[in-house]
Amino acid sequence: MSKESSYGRKNLLISIVFAALIFFLSIKLDPYNQGQLAVALMMFIGILSIVLLTGASGQISLGQGALMAVGGFAAALSILNLGFSIWFAIIAAVLAALVAGLLLGIAAARLSGPYLAGTTLVIALAIPSLATRFDSVFAGDVGLNIDFGNPPGWLTSLMGEVGYEQWQLLATLPFAALALFFTANILSSRTGRSWRALRDHEIAASLAGVKISETKIFVFVISSGFAGLAGVLYGLRGIVGPSVYPISLSLMLLTGAVLGGIRSIIGALIGAILVVFLPDLIEWLMGFLSPSEQVANYLPAMISSLLLILTVVLNPGGIAAGLHHKKRRH
Amino acid sequence: MEKRNTFSPLTRRGMLAIVAGVAVSSLAITALPATAASDPGVSATEIVLGMQLPQSGAASPGYNKVDDAARAYFDYVNSKGGIYGRKVRLVVKDDQYKAGLTVSSASSLINKDKVFAFFGSIGTQTHISVIGDLNRRGIPDLFVNSGYSGFYTDPTLYPNTFGGLGTYVVESKIVGKYLKDTYPTKKIGILYQTDDFGRNALAGFTSPTSGLTFEAKKTAVNFIAGTQGSVGLASQLTALKANGVEIVIIAAVASATAIAVATAAQLGYKPEKWVVTSVGADATTFQTILGSKGITPAVSAGMLAGIISASHAPSPGEATDEYVTAFKKINDDFNKGPDKRWDNNVLQGMNIAYMATSALFGAGKNLTRKGLVSYIENNGSKIGSAALSPVTFSRTTHEAFNSFWIGAYDGATVLKPISGTRVLYTTDSGTGPVTVSNYVRPALPVDAISKGA
The missing domain is CATH 3.40.50.2300 (Response regulator)
Known part of the structure; x- marks a missing residue:
């Protein structure tokens, strides 16, 4: 008990430091990179959902983008039809994603390995199409316009002029810090240990008293809540629609998780920063080489695929595990 | 899969790594100078x-x-x-x-x-x-x-x-009225993609101005935009064929037009006329896609010939x-x-x-x-x-x-005015009527640069 509460205090401190650092960056960066950092934080939350699901409990999902879409659509519909403020809409989105996660979890508890991967992949493909099929509700290809709106008056009176990108970043920041705090806590708790037991050996975990199906469903529910939160924040950048949550979004989250380190919170942050800023970095480098349009457009995808292959072959624990390993030798 | 548990809840090392990570990324993406006060992107040069x-x-x-x-x-x-x-x-x-x-x-x-x-x-x-x-x-x-x-x-x-x-509405109102007037006794059907473009076009064709009516799943069939390549549109065209549709309107992108026409040929379905909205009627895209299916340009030009379309621009x-x-x-x-x-x-x-x-x-x-x-x-x-x-x-x-004019493709993939002389029709995106326009485009300036005067 005392050990867990000391973890809790430490995690709280770390989350506050994290928030303070990002806040500092939000003042230092130019608007474009403020916007990109906001996206990186959204991806961070999304990747945390994979860290919990795959990293901690060993269940594979290729469909986190679909759960992001659930969050996005729930928020958009509650804002546009029920007149919710974006803050209530974010809560509604997380609740909707939790329900979707429950349904998915009930199915997932019966599946494992490639069957689970296949099922979640199908869901990632299907959910955007549903938006087109039932277009009277989901507005089909046109999508639903929502956004962060203007920064509140107290913020501008406190900080002076707050740009649109900076506001996106500042509005996302508390949620990212909360997600960090929550994930760190859950992983260092009894719940987290039971998830890891499940991942490492189902039968052994079951003998030790872990309820396999219930735990699997629970993990799915929690992970979906994170994905839903990431999804609504991503949608609040301007639009919720099928082309906002394509299958490539699910794969991008997974890429970030693997590159950064699928079992690590720091890995999730590194992975998120990598997948968001890598295209910019490549574009900057390409400025010196000026390759043809066709090469330049496909280069980011090619390089991140290459990094993914190298990571899986050479350093399966991702960058975070690499850091960890080196430190331990000292 | 059995790996040692390397899962670290955040430790002091972890915190350091976060600090370092954030600091490095902030260095890597060093800020540009702030936005200029007014109207960026225009200078003396x-x-x-x-x-x-x-x-x-x-x-x-x-x-x-x-x-x-x-x-x-x-x-x-x-x-x-x-x-x-x-x-x-x-x-x-x-x-x-x-x-x-x-x-x-x-x-x-x-x-x-x-x-x-x-x-x-x-x-x-x-x-x-x-x-x-x-x-x-x-x-x-x-x-x-x-x-x-x-x-x-x-x-x-x-x-x-x-x-x-x-707009898609203007175009389909004009083409819809033309079809209603020209083929009053024919059975007209539509294949459209279920997105804003397909629906916007459908709204135009079924508006009171053009007055066409369709029956869902019988004379009006649809597909999810982007899936035409994988589904091949066979079930949709089979439905149109089974319901005796004589004139088929396609409100879809060019790749879907190509697939629909090729699939109909395979099914032995020969509607009297194909009618394609302008964005779906690009001859190059049509021929490129059919070319990738092994259909020679000469043959695909033949398939394109006779297709009715509309345009706001010259062909x-x-x-x-x-x-x-x-x-x-x-x-x-x-x-x-x-x-x-x-x-x-x-x-x-x-x-x-x-x-x-x-x-x-x-x-x-x-x-x-x-x-x-x-x-x-x-x-x-x-x-x-x-x-x-x-x-x-x-x-x-x-x-x-x-305004749009209505044409038909000739054997050399050129859209030609349908009755020999070009007639320009005009309407609005609302409920206005379709009328004939006598607009004449200004002549091209000598240096091919309009000064907006």
């Missing part, structure tokens, strides 16, 4: 325009030529001294037709490239994701390559956004049209894109660049964002265009064109 389109990915074929064509025209203008001495520079961002990327790349165009205006962006949903932000920031959003009427018909909603195509194959001739020459001389084959996409890209040049000249030497928008709203008819429809920008609508 340069005007910077930004464009978003799918240059890669499934939606890119055909469309990915528009930017190169527009840039070719701007390069031509620059070679003639630019606009009041300012050279036009077009910065292009690939959004792969994914709205999430459109938001980021718009921010990049605004904050890094500091564009003066957006220009010629392609794609309805992708553009919706940024249209609110662009208008809030007061950035001109010129000649969007989308026929979605929702962008343009209410300028109080999007005061800075102007169209670059005729790219009209060798006697002075605008076509001039643009084609500029394309040959200045287009540095990977595929500069002359077609509808290139003509459209050239024409919106021609219109933008005209508007930028018209807005005067002292170029401001407000001044440009106000000029376009108040001087729509002075803006040069290769289109056979008048340019209809005004304070009450930001639609580009209100």
Whole structure:
């Protein structure tokens, strides 16, 4: 008990430091990179959902983008039809994603390995199409316009002029810090240990008293809540629609998780920063080489695929595990 | 799979790593200087325009030529001294037709490239994701390559956004009325894609003005946009065949048109007439897609022959049209894109660049964002265009064109006026009637540059 509460205090401190650092960056960066950092934080939350699901409990999902879409659509519909403020809409989105996660979890508890991967992949493909099929509700290809709106008056009176990108970043920041705090806590708790037991050996975990199906469903529910939160924040950048949550979004989250380190919170942050800023970095480098349009457009995808292959072959624990390993030798 | 548990809840090391990570990333992305106080992207020597389109990915074929064509025209203008001495520079961002990327790349165009205006962006949903932000920031959003009427018909909603195509509703009202009048006893059916474009077109065909009626799943069949390649549209065409549809309207992109016509041939289904909306009737795309299925150009030209379509512009194959001739020459001389084959996409890209040049000249030497928008709203008819429809920008609508002519493809893939002489029909995106227009396009200036006067 005392050990867990000391973890809790430490995690709280770390989350506050994290928030303070990002806040500092939000003042230092130019608007474009403020916007990109906001996206990186959204991806961070999304990747945390994979860290919990795959990293901690060993269940594979290729469909986190679909759960992001659930969050996005729930928020958009509650804002546009029920007149919710974006803050209530974010809560509604997380609740909707939790329900979707429950349904998915009930199915997932019966599946494992490639069957689970296949099922979640199908869901990632299907959910955007549903938006087109039932277009009277989901507005089909046109999508639903929502956004962060203007920064509140107290913020501008406190900080002076707050740009649109900076506001996106500042509005996302508390949620990212909360997600960090929550994930760190859950992983260092009894719940987290039971998830890891499940991942490492189902039968052994079951003998030790872990309820396999219930735990699997629970993990799915929690992970979906994170994905839903990431999804609504991503949608609040301007639009919720099928082309906002394509299958490539699910794969991008997974890429970030693997590159950064699928079992690590720091890995999730590194992975998120990598997948968001890598295209910019490549574009900057390409400025010196000026390759043809066709090469330049496909280069980011090619390089991140290459990094993914190298990571899986050479350093399966991702960058975070690499850091960890080196430190331990000292 | 059995690995030692390396899962670390956050430790002091972890915290260090976060600090280091954030610090490194902040160094790596060192800030640019802050935005200038007023109207970025215009200097004594340069005007910077930004464009978003799918240059890669499934939606890119055909469309990915528009930017190169527009840039070719701007390069031509620059070679003639630019606009009041300012050279036009077009910065292009690939959004792969994914709205999430459109938001980021718009921010990049605004904050890094500091564009003066957006220009010629392609794609309805992708553009919706940024249209609110662009208008809030007061950035001109010129000649969007989308026929979605929702962008343009209410300028109080999007005061800075102007169209670059005729709307889908206008076109289908005109074509629908033509079909109703010409084939009153025939059974007319429709194949449409279930997105804004397909639905917008369906609304036009079934409007009281054109008066066509369809029966769902019997004479009106649909498919989810983008799936035409995998589903092959066989079940949809089988339904039309089984219900004895004699005239088939296709309201879909060009790749779907090609697949529908080829599949019908396989099924032994020979409707008397195919009718294709203008964005789905690009001959080059049609032939390229059928070519990839092993159908020779000669055969695909034969399949295209007789298909009815409509256009607001001259057909790219009209060798006697002075605008076509001039643009084609500029394309040959200045287009540095990977595929500069002359077609509808290139003509459209050239024409919106021609219109933008005209508007930028018209807005005067002292170029401001407000001044440009106000000029376009108040001087729509002075803006040069290769289109056979008048340019209809005004304070009450930001639609580009209100008129279409109806044609049929000949054996050499050229769209020719259907009754020999060209008749231009005009209507609006609302409930107005279809009437014959006697608009005559102004002659091409000697240097092929309209000064908007």
